[in-house]
Amino acid sequence: MTAAPGPRRRSRWAGMMVVTVIGLTLAVNVVRIVRHWERLRPLSPGDRAPTFVLRRIDNGRASDDQWIDLKKLRGDVVLVDFWAEWCRPCRRAMPAIEAVYEKFRGRGFHVVSIKTDGRFGKRGKKVDTSTTFPIVADSASVAQTYKVTTIPHLVLIDHEGIVRYVHHGYSGVDSLREDLTDQVETLLGRRALR
Amino acid sequence: MASGDVSIWVPGTFIDRVGAALVAPRRALAVADTEAGAGRAGSDAALLILLGFIALYTNEVIVGTWLIKTEGLRVGFTALAGSLSRAISNQLVVLFVAGLSLTIAAGRRRSFGRDFDLACVALVPYLVTNFAAQMLSRAFGFALANTLADGVTGVALAWAAFVWFRALQQARRRPGGDA
Secondary structure, three states: OOOOHHHHHHHHHHHHHHHHHHHHHHHHHHHHHHHOHHHHOOOOOOOEOOOOEEEEOHHHOOOOOOEEEHHHHOOOEEEEEEEOOOOHHHHHHHHHHHHHHHHHOOOOEEEEEEEOOOOOOHHHOOOOOOOOOOEEEOOOOHHHHOOOOOOOEEEEEOOOOEEEEEEEOOOOHHHHHHHHHHHHHHHHHHHHHO | OOHHHHHHOOOOOHHHHHHHHHHOHHHHHHHHOOOOOOOHHHHHHHHHHHHHHHHHOHHHHHHHHHHHHHHOHHHHHHHHHHHHHHHHHHHHHHHHHHHHHHHHHOHHHOOHHHHHHHHHHHHHHHHHHHHHHHHHHHHOOOOOOHHHHHHHHHHHHHHHHHHHHHHHHHHHOOOOOOO
């Protein structure tokens, strides 16, 4: 039986090419990530919160003169909630957020609820969340700026515009409400001391 | 190529088998269709998908790992699983369709497990073509225009279809039928 060096050599060469290309791509990506880690890493407590200006779409109503500018809320504590209409855990988390909002509203606390899947709901219908806090549509990739990888994604920002608490996912209304209440109380206390 | 020809040269390593699926598909298919080669094509395709995912989605892998460390296993795993499912869903659909159609087309010579092994060999060109296009796109920092992306997908599917036809010939060459 004679050997077949042709296909063997070609196959090994092609296989080596594939593995080399994969290795090079990985190396290029790792170098890029190491060089730009500050820009790529997830937003964490202690980071400055990126600012945004987004249009309100409460209950589907969009109005050109109703914009939420995070910069204008500086001096107050702000909870930013990233969600989407199709995300059931996000909607389950809303009563907890609403309860915290009701408890602290008017005391220097705001909620900005950012809908990440466009302005309207299913089949173009208006979005009705039965909540009283403002809802805005993410038209400027704010979720990307905040490195949102899973929703619900909650970011609590203190009166100086610094991220103090990040919450991913949903673990029950009661535990979420307790977590948020503790965090907001602490931050409002610090704000009062400034 | 008769299955007996496999004895001339058997691609024994992952690199050889992936390379053979690209440049010597009949040989790669003949080896995948033997008892000794059973399951290897599947594990090779899985390894290739995994390596491609890690290389192309390094950032998502690192962010997911970071989330496991900072936010816990559930959150990090959800993020990683989300990225992985977005990255490999098309490939799994192509594999499923290729395997199922092959087992149907093989008629009385069908063998479910081996047909999916052959489909895994046919998947390799699809994976490599798409991977090369994405790699070039990321290395040079440009997004593939829709028409170009369609072209790449067309080439990848055509190449995979070519190997699929070879796989069908291989399946129909099996002695007897175990359906």
